[in-house]
Amino acid sequence: MGWSVIGHRRVVDDLRRSVETGALAHAYLFAGPRSIGKMEIALNLAQALNCAAPAAERPCGACRACQRIRQGKHSDVSTIALNAGERQGENRRDIRIEQIKELQQAAGLRPFEGACRVFIIDGAEHLNQDAANRLLKTLEEPPSGVYILLLATDLPRLLPTIVSRCRTHELQGVPARDIAAALVAQGQSPEQAQHLTRWSEGRIGWALRAAAGPALADARRDAMEQAIALSSQPLHDRLRSAGDFADVFARDRDAMQQWLALLTQWWRDVLLVKAERPDLVTNSDRTGMLEETAAALSTRDIATAIVSVRDAVGQLQSNVNAHLALEMLMLHLPMAQPAKAVS
Numbered sequence: 001m002g003w004s005v006i007g008h009r010r011v012v013d014d015l016r017r018s019v020e021t022g023a024l025a026h027a028y029l030f031a032g033p034r035s036i037g038k039m040e041i042a043l044n045l046a047q048a049l050n051c052a053a054p055a056a057e058r059p060c061g062a063c064r065a066c067q068r069i070r071q072g073k074h075s076d077v078s079t080i081a082l083n084a085g086e087r088q089g090e091n092r093r094d095i096r097i098e099q100i101k102e103l104q105q106a107a108g109l110r111p112f113e114g115a116c117r118v119f120i121i122d123g124a125e126h127l128n129q130d131a132a133n134r135l136l137k138t139l140e141e142p143p144s145g146v147y148i149l150l151l152a153t154d155l156p157r158l159l160p161t162i163v164s165r166c167r168t169h170e171l172q173g174v175p176a177r178d179i180a181a182a183l184v185a186q187g188q189s190p191e192q193a194q195h196l197t198r199w200s201e202g203r204i205g206w207a208l209r210a211a212a213g214p215a216l217a218d219a220r221r222d223a224m225e226q227a228i229a230l231s232s233q234p235l236h237d238r239l240r241s242a243g244d245f246a247d248v249f250a251r252d253r254d255a256m257q258q259w260l261a262l263l264t265q266w267w268r269d270v271l272l273v274k275a276e277r278p279d280l281v282t283n284s285d286r287t288g289m290l291e292e293t294a295a296a297l298s299t300r301d302i303a304t305a306i307v308s309v310r311d312a313v314g315q316l317q318s319n320v321n322a323h324l325a326l327e328m329l330m331l332h333l334p335m336a337q338p339a340k341a342v343s
């Protein structure tokens with residue numbers, strides 16, 4: 001069987017060699033956008049570390065350890081993440097020191113059923129200061145047979161002292177041909193596989209989930225329609241949207257960042273059509289609307305849109321007043337169709 005990771009060949013080759021030669025680090029950090037494949041790599045590594053097969057064949061995917069890890073049932077492999085209560089309640093979104101204390105307690109025990117203990121910290125950028133400092137102690141003096149795998153979407157938010165204790169892999173998007181092949185192998189038509197591959201922008205996890213059911217592609221379609229509608233909305237409607245988006249941002253930063261990524265993608269596509277490269281667009285299912293928008297605007301207007309969205313993304317990351325940043329964005333987005341003259 002071997003590694004069941006799609007794409008990320010260099011990272012996988014590196015990890016496979018380390019498993020074969022036993023030259024493993026005690027802590028790894030896998031960084032990259034949401035759904036790019038961080039958890040899949042971590043699970044494969046956790047399997048390889050506990051697999052019963054000869055070193056060169058790990059992870060076999062078939063032995064008891066490999067199967068139990070895949071099912072989330074292995075008692076020596078645990079995941080630490082934001083807990084569900086905190087996702088919704090009281091606006092606190094961090095991994096707390098109590099969770100790291102539990103990790104340390106468990107790390108001090110001998111493995112229960114496997115060869116070693118593996119802790120996966122999903123969303124390591126959410127470690128609060130106390131939790132991060134506490135974790136640092138374990139990273140500085142790791143107990144033998146303990147491996148800590150950190151997954152992060154936002155590398156700059158991690159303490160540099162944490163990063164420096166880990167062997168870090170920054171994950172790039174999975175090549176389109178690999179994603180398309182995986183989708184076709186799962187029974188998608190070549191055309192649908194092509195759309196999902198483009199929309200995924202290298203995020204294999206997103207593509208596979210979108211292929212499994214309509215929810216993700218539907219949500220993306222709705223969000224994209226909202227992004228497109230902005231360009232023909234009168235200013236007062238846009239400003240009201242800015243307020244709504246600021247509320248979304250306060251509740252769910254990630255959701256807002258994803259929506260802004262869609263908005264960027266849309267305007268980049270408009271620019272590509274303007275530059276007569278429609279073959280490169282991500283939203284290949286909306287060529288009519290792209291052509292209309294590109295025809296209605298100058299290259300300069302389109303470039304302004306892209307820069308404005310990029311500025312808003314940067315400002316939201318640096319914690320400026322979200323409402324203000326979003327209002328500025330709404331003011332700067334070009335109007336694709338002239339508003340009706342008021343007479």
Ligand SMILES: [Zn+2]
Nearest residue numbers: 051060063066
């Ligand atoms: Zn195995």
